[in-house]
Amino acid sequence: MSVNASVLPLDGNARAVIEGLTSQQKWLPPRLFYDRAGSALFERITELPEYYLTATEQAIFEREAADMVRSAGDCPTIVELGAGTAKKTMMVLRAAAEKSSAITFIPIDVSSSALKVARRRVNRELPQAAVHPLVMDYTERFPDLSRFAGPRLALYIGSSIGNFEPMEAAALLRRLRLSLRRGDALLLGTDMRKPASLLIPAYDDAEGVTAQFNLNVLARINREFAAGFELDRFAHRVVWNESESRIEMHLESLRPQRVHIGALDLAVDFAAGERIHTENSYKFTPKMIEALALNAGFRIQQTWRDDRNWFRVTLLRA
Ligand code: AVJ
Secondary structure (H helix, E strand, O other), rough: OOOOOOOOOHHHHHHHHHHHOOOOOOOOOOOHHHHHHHHHHHHHHHHOOOOOOHHHHHHHHHHHHHHHHHHOOOOEEEEOOOOOOOHHHHHHHHHHHHHOOOOEEEEEEOHHHHHHHHHHHHHOOOOOOOOOOEEEEOOOOOOOOOOOOOOEEEEEOOHHHHHOOOHHHHHHHHHHHHHHHOOOOOEEEEOOOHHHHHHHHOOOOOOOOOHHHHHHHHHHHHHOOOOOOOOHHEEEEEEEOOOOOOOOOOEEOOOOEEEEEEOOOEEEOOOOOHHHEEEEEEEHHHHHHHHHHHHHOOOEEEEEEOOOOEEEEEEEEE
16 A cells, blocks of 8 residues: 655544554544535434434433523533534523523534534524534644633533543543633533344434445545545444443455545555444443543542433533
């Protein structure tokens, strides 16, 4: 395989594609799912009957948002990591707006199309809130929040933290902790461990939307890096990894094949049955949440859950 021939510095996505597809165990980072098409597919996933996560967390927020904001205390600045279209966030924002006279909402996401929807939604439903969307990859760097009034409430919901391995997740929250001040708060949403018979369908739905979402990462590499992936030569695979407590998504090559990635001057060989590991989605126990919080320099203040105990929202205090 050859190296990139261009003299231009490679951006983070290009570097990830090269690193991931030239590794022994091939992988791609889950943030690559979220281009315009992928963000739209993710929105469809959240509406699938099998994908219980969104509706379950939504129900927790519907019932408890006022209590969460009461426990968090006065927080004029609300910052959300991986905000997406900020649908679930509205309930927290509304409750916060009732307590603080002026609130500022800073949604952060890698998807600019999703953030446009978020901004429009907040402007329409809560015109008194100031919105400052930031298009950035929060795994690479963190925004400077010092110019925004404190205390701050950070939101990291939807079990997005579940995409990271335990060490990375702790490092990410530690970095978040450093951009906050002592006394600031974090609401963390986590999908809880449950039987594989419930987990697998959530990631392998009958309609095949999650399969499309997974395969879209190859379509994106075709579009953005002039690659020649043929999508019908790969299949969506879902694995429950019990010992690691995570759902894994893979793309399996259905035959031996070579794929050229023009813009990266790269040729990638696949054996039949070889897989690209595209996502981990950790499923938490209370102990895992506790370890994560303590590792990152937060203490657990309060927890809210749904009636089935499938999902939790935990208030952490910096
Ligand atoms: C947005 C990371 C929480 O892991 O459940 C949905 C992404 N992947 N279906 C998840 C996802 C496949 C989702 N997170």
